[in-house]
Amino acid sequence: MKKFALLLLVLITGITLMSCQNDDEQPDIVTTMFTHYDLAKHIAGNKMTVEMLIPLGADIHSFEASSKDMVDIENAKLFLFTSLDIDTWIKDPTAIGGKETIVLDMSKSYTPEEDEHDNVNYISKLSSTLLEDEHDDEHDDENELHYWVDPTNVLQMIDYIYEHMIEIDPENEAYYLSNANQYKSEIERVHHEIDELLGHEPYIDSEIYFAGHNAMGAFAERYNMHIESLFSEFKPDDDLTSSEIISFSNLVKNSNVEYLFIEALIEPRAANAIKENLMINDNYELTLLELHTYHNVNQEDWEAEVTYKDLLIRNFENIKMALGVTETND
Structure with a gap:
């Protein structure tokens, strides 16, 4: 009976230690916002772990990374941040992360695609007193700041993440490519439905x-x-x-x-x-x-x-x- 109790205690202790180790496990990929987290997770599948820094429900404009977040970034293989304009707590991208961390500014991950339809410059009715060139500059700045709301940019972002993911894990290149193409096709299908209407x-x-x-x-x-x-x-x-x-x-x-x-x-x-x-x-x-x-x-x-x-x-x-x-x- 004592031997059984001792064995049970050892098993429970082992399970507890394993649980603690899993909780403390460092993520392979760290992201600052949900869109990048979602794209990376779809591509990585079960080959790498992905973490989002921003707390659920929080706004990205006011987020500041904690000391734990900085440790996770330093230990990550890949760090995706939104932009220097939004992630203002990042002062120098070359100084963040560890020696082996690939740091990606996702605002550099795409080239805006021309729309096949004729676009007409639209001046807000609330800002009609602005000079047109001033409005155009403000309009362009806002579009670039929130680049991820355009699905055609997101399709390019998937490619960008995939290209750097295979740098850190080339053995699973085919797996990541399959996942990337699958998610791209799903998003592209929705994009075409919206565009068609x-x-x-x-x-x-x-x-x-x-x-x-x-x-x-x-x-x-x-x-x-x-x-x-x-x-x-x-x-x-x-x-x-x-x-x-x-x-x-x-x-x-x-x-x-x-x-x-x-x-x-x-x-x-x-x-x-x-x-x-x-x-x-x-x-x-x-x-x-x-x-x-x-x-x-x-x-x-x-x-x-x-x-x-x-x-x-x-x-x-x-x-x-x-x-x-x-x-x-x-």
Whole structure:
């Protein structure tokens, strides 16, 4: 009996130690945001581990890496960061990571593709007092800052990650290539569905209203849409003035839209204020829909293993709802 108890104790201790070792296991690939995490995870499959630094539900604009994060980066084989403009805590990319760490600035991973449709420069109704060249510069800067919202950029990002992944593990090149091509084909299929609908009449040059900051400009430009955003830059709802709420409310009402889009992961104070203002003053009913910017996910989506492709489809379904697209007229 004592021998059995001793054996049981040894087994339990061994299992506990193994568990602790797994918890402390260093990831092979570290990323700063969800889109890059999702792409790397799809390519790596079960050959390498991938970690996302930003906490679930957090905003990438205000994230600062912890000392543990820096250790994980130093021990990683591959480190993917969003950009120096967003990851402002990275002062010198050449000084981050370990001797063997490949550091990738993902904002350098793509070349913008020309759209086959004619694009018309669109000046926001809220910023119509700006000089056109000033608006164009701001428009381009925002599109480059949030480059990952354009699926054609994401397709190139998959190639970029794959090319560096086989540097650190050439033995599994065929495996990674198969995974990369599979995920690219899935995203490309959704991209073509969106382009087919929004690139043709009656939906080309469609307009939607977004009670958030202008993070979806590259998406709008890719699919010939106009997204009227409440903010040109990231701005907490607490900074809103009553005049801004009234101005945007009037724009929504005068456009006779039924849906107002909101950002994911952020309490929609501005949208709720606009919705309440229109209902009280004009008996105007407005429905809120989410427009996801793909930079992070909440706990529910994480546990459900929601992917970039899933969020792209979710956005497309919400846009179709706002535009009144049905199975009979799409």
